[in-house]
Amino acid sequence: MASQVPLLKAEDLSKRYEDGLLALDHLNLEVRGGEVYCLLGANGAGKTTTINLFLNFIPPSTGTCFINGIDVTRDPLQAKKHVAFVSENVMLYGNFTARQNLDFFAKLGGKSGLTKNDYYQVMRRVSLQEKAFEQRVKTFSKGMRQKLGISIAIIKDAPAILLDEPTSGLDPKAAEEFLEILAELRKEGKAILMSTHDIFRAKEIGDRVGIMKEGRLVMERTREELQYEDLVKIYIDYMKSEPLAM
Amino acid sequence: MTRTIAAKEIISNLLSYKFFIVLLLIVVLVTTSFFIMHRDFRNRLSDYQVVRPKPGEPIALVAPNPLSILAKGLDEAMTRSFEIGVTGITVRAGQKTGNVIFSFFPAPDFLYVVRVVLSLVALLFGFDQVSQEKETGTLRLMLANNVSRATILLGKWLGNFLSLAVPFGLVTLLGIVLLTLDPGTRFSAEQIGRLGLILVLTFVYVAFFLSLGIFISTVTRRAASSLIILLFIWALIVFVIPNLGTLLARQVVDVPSVRALSEKRQQVWTREVLLSLEEGRQAGVRGGWAGHIATINEEIDRLQEDYRWRFDRLVRLSKNINRLSPAASYVYAVTDIAGTGISEEMNLKGEIVRYKDLIIRQMISAIASDSPAKEYPAFGYRPRSLGSIFAEGGLFDAAWLVFFNILFFALSYVSFVRYDVR
Numbered sequence: 258m259a260s261q262v263p264l265l266k267a268e269d270l271s272k273r274y275e276d277g278l279l280a281l282d283h284l285n286l287e288v289r290g291g292e293v294y295c296l297l298g299a300n301g302a303g304k305t306t307t308i309n310l311f312l313n314f315i316p317p318s319t320g321t322c323f324i325n326g327i328d329v330t331r332d333p334l335q336a337k338k339h340v341a342f343v344s345e346n347v348m349l350y351g352n353f354t355a356r357q358n359l360d361f362f363a364k365l366g367g368k369s370g371l372t373k374n375d376y377y378q379v380m381r382r383v384s385l386q387e388k389a390f391e392q393r394v395k396t397f398s399k400g401m402r403q404k405l406g407i408s409i410a411i412i413k414d415a416p417a418i419l420l421d422e423p424t425s426g427l428d429p430k431a432a433e434e435f436l437e438i439l440a441e442l443r444k445e446g447k448a449i450l451m452s453t454h455d456i457f458r459a460k461e462i463g464d465r466v467g468i469m470k471e472g473r474l475v476m477e478r479t480r481e482e483l484q485y486e487d488l489v490k491i492y493i494d495y496m497k498s499e500p501l502a503m
Numbered sequence: 504m505t506r507t508i509a510a511k512e513i514i515s516n517l518l519s520y521k522f523f524i525v526l527l528l529i530v531v532l533v534t535t536s537f538f539i540m541h542r543d544f545r546n547r548l549s550d551y552q553v554v555r556p557k558p559g560e561p562i563a564l565v566a567p568n569p570l571s572i573l574a575k576g577l578d579e580a581m582t583r584s585f586e587i588g589v590t591g592i593t594v595r596a597g598q599k600t601g602n603v604i605f606s607f608f609p610a611p612d613f614l615y616v617v618r619v620v621l622s623l624v625a626l627l628f629g630f631d632q633v634s635q636e637k638e639t640g641t642l643r644l645m646l647a648n649n650v651s652r653a654t655i656l657l658g659k660w661l662g663n664f665l666s667l668a669v670p671f672g673l674v675t676l677l678g679i680v681l682l683t684l685d686p687g688t689r690f691s692a693e694q695i696g697r698l699g700l701i702l703v704l705t706f707v708y709v710a711f712f713l714s715l716g717i718f719i720s721t722v723t724r725r726a727a728s729s730l731i732i733l734l735f736i737w738a739l740i741v742f743v744i745p746n747l748g749t750l751l752a753r754q755v756v757d758v759p760s761v762r763a764l765s766e767k768r769q770q771v772w773t774r775e776v777l778l779s780l781e782e783g784r785q786a787g788v789r790g791g792w793a794g795h796i797a798t799i800n801e802e803i804d805r806l807q808e809d810y811r812w813r814f815d816r817l818v819r820l821s822k823n824i825n826r827l828s829p830a831a832s833y834v835y836a837v838t839d840i841a842g843t844g845i846s847e848e849m850n851l852k853g854e855i856v857r858y859k860d861l862i863i864r865q866m867i868s869a870i871a872s873d874s875p876a877k878e879y880p881a882f883g884y885r886p887r888s889l890g891s892i893f894a895e896g897g898l899f900d901a902a903w904l905v906f907f908n909i910l911f912f913a914l915s916y917v918s919f920v921r922y923d924v925r
Contacts (some may be wrong), residue, residue, distance in 0.1 A: 365645060365649075
């Protein structure tokens with residue numbers, strides 16, 4: 258059950274790049290603890306820009322992002338204590354083993370004094386094979402790397418998690434396993450914002466689903482609403498519709 | 504957090520093939536360099552023992568400097584035998600020491616290994632620090648944490664610097680210890696202090712190239728582009744600017760060639776001999792020769808002084824132009840500290856001229872009194888102390904290197920803060 262406090266909040270958030278491109282147009286969005294919010298949209302719709310703004314990788318043109326009530330632009334380091342991130346293609350350090358990667362990012366995330374067993378437990382939780390724990394990551398498949406990526410997010414134990422197209426390129430089994438982990442994290446009360454192209458999995462995991470087009474959030478539906486609507490049809494209709502007036 | 508990132512960099516380097524190859528290269532180059540230069544030093548020391556002046560001989564000769572094993576500089580020119588005669592100073596004909604292969608290639612001393620090879624290695628450690636992490640997406644993962652860009656940059660710099668400096672320092676120290684096992688190559692306490700300073704300067708020089716590498720990696724989006732740009736800059740710094748500076752200075756300052764100077768000296772000498780003969784023929788005596796020697800000495804001194812004044816200007820100008828390159832500053836600083844640099848050579852030449860004046864005065868008075876002197880005072884030379892080297896501006900190049908370091912680290916920081924991590 259989602260809490261009432263939004264852990265991730267975008268308030269009137271816009272981003273216009275130096276070349277004049279409006280990547281995000283007055284986005285208002287909230288994700289509460291125990292909620293998975295899926296952002297759907299074509300390439301260039303503004304999904305990744307939203308995540309980049311939450312992580313302070315780029316400054317907003319207008320508006321504000323809040324993580325756990327902290328203004329990201331004003332106090333980015335403090336805000337980042339409360340968020341974990343999983344990117345589309347987690348490459349990690351190829352020469353390091355899975356455990357070494359986990360150890361490094363755990364320390365960066367402020368977790369010190371963890372034992373080998375703590376790392377092993379997290380990797381078991383995401384169903385990474387035992388034999389891979391001490392293997393160099395450069396030998397990993399994409400699915401294994403994504404699992405390790407989510408382990409990094411889990412070990413940080415932040416209340417909010419941002420995922421940028423995490424299931425892209427994963428085989429169906431790996432994607433399904435990934436969603437199971439997300440469902441567990443939701444149960445733990447994490448606020449999860451996930452950008453994705455995968456309409457079916459968005460419907461499956463999302464407590465709310467938003468469709469973005471040309472930088473605007475053009476539609477938002479709850480899980481309950483989607484029980485009576487065809488998300489695929491809605492999505493295709495929005496993609497086919499006329500370009501939005503800027 | 505800086506320590507965590509630095510430790511990650513060190514482990515990452517230790518696990519890479521790059522580190523293994525670099526380590527092998529360092530061991531081979533440093534040991535080979537010490538071996539070759541030690542042999543060269545021993546040969547020159549043997550030569551010195553052979554041509555060492557007998558008591559009373561008016562010859563200025565200094566022993567080879569053991570620090571020339573690390574930084575040969577002008578030591579070979581300084582350890583030539585300068586013979587004093589009525590015609591002035593002449594370098595003993597045919598005195599050639601050392602390895603003839605150095606005529607074709609620069610002496611492969613420690614200075615050369617550091618200046619050319621280690622600088623390139625430092626760039627190889629720095630060129631992909633930011634751009635590679637951007638390409639693999641790990642930079643985004645790092646920055647998604649409560650860690651500032653300054654911390655990441657400092658951690659990366661520190662980790663890579665230690666990865667390079669520690670093995671290099673250990674191999675060098677081991678080489679120096681092995682050198683000291685040879686009784687002919689004993690370093691004095693002061694020289695060991697100088698060795699320490701040379702090592703510190705070497706670390707500063709290496710740190711500059713690391714900072715440069717990291718800076719370029721923050722202004723490029725791809726590691727491959729960074730490497731190409733850095734190779735170009737490296738060639739400019741290490742080879743082009745130091746040579747171009749000297750060529751440019753030669754266009755501005757007109758310095759006669761050594762051959763032209765020698766011709767002029769010969770003319771003065773011939774003229775005075777002919778005048779002396781003519782006077783002798785007219786008077787039927789040869790009483791005026793001492794006066795002619797004094798004239799020859801004065802005129803040659805004037806020529807020499809003019810030459811030295813122009814040459815000093817040329818050296819100063821080319822040094823200042825060359826200082827655009829940290830590689831040149833490193834060479835100047837290290838050779839100054841080792842006592843094989845331009846300033847030491849100028850100091851020695853000044854001492855030789857003073858010694859020559861003393862000898863000529865004795866020769867003139869001997870000729871005037873018609874009782875040729877049999878014994879002349881021995882030439883003594885004490886290389887400048889570290890204190891006087893620093894007092895005479897020797898610290899400038901070291902400070903200049905430190906400045907380059909700070910500048911490029913600051914530029915890296917400014918560039919990294921603005922770096923688009925997407």
